[in-house]
Amino acid sequence: MFPSVRRALTVLPFALLPVAGVTACSSEGATTECTVNSCTITFNRGVDASASILGVKAELVSVQDDTVTLKVAGQQITVPRGEAEQAEGFDVSVQSITKDTVVVKISNNG
Numbered sequence: 001m002f003p004s005v006r007r008a009l010t011v012l013p014f015a016l017l018p019v020a021g022v023t024a025c026s027s028e029g030a031t032t033e034c035t036v037n038s039c040t041i042t043f044n045r046g047v048d049a050s051a052s053i054l055g056v057k058a059e060l061v062s063v064q065d066d067t068v069t070l071k072v073a074g075q076q077i078t079v080p081r082g083e084a085e086q087a088e089g090f091d092v093s094v095q096s097i098t099k100d101t102v103v104v105k106i107s108n109n110g
Contacts (some may be wrong), residue, residue, distance in 0.1 A: 027051035030060070036109035045100055054108055056088065068094045068102055079104075 026032075030048030033040045039053040043060040050059040056073035063069075066081040073088035084093035086109065093104040 017039070028051075040095070040103065040105045043102045043104065045102060046078060053106060056090070058104070060102055060104075063097060063102055066097060067099060068097065068104065070104065072106065 019049040024085075027041070027050065029047040030041050030043045030051045032051050032053055034053055037054075039051070041051045041053065041058060043049040043051075045060075045063065048059075050057055050060075057071075058073075059071040061076065067078055068081070069076065069078045070087075070092060071077075072090055072092055075087045077085045077087045077092060079085045079092055079094045081094045084091050085100055086092070089109060091102050091107045091109045093105050095105055097103075
């Protein structure tokens with residue numbers, strides 16, 4: 001095999017990794033924007049909102065003032081806006097809360 005073809009075949013799987021990370025997300029009542037190690041989820045309020053990201057399910061449970069309760073990989077956590085908590089190997093932070101949406105960033109900390 002020619003060296004340039006071998007090199008191209010070696011690099012190809014790594015070049016496709018970011019695409020696989022972006023397309024591996026799904027949601028209901030939410031939108032997602034993912035990279036290889038993190039996802040930003042915009043949950044719609046007033047509906048059963050959830051997203052499957054980074055191999056786990058994230059659900060919006062409730063919002064009370066500036067505090068959001070989420071279920072991440074089956075673990076329920078409460079996160080104040082602007083702060084971060086950990087759940088099942090992930091860093092979870094609340095970016096914003098409005099009357100219509102809640103924006104959460106979930107990052108793989110492993």
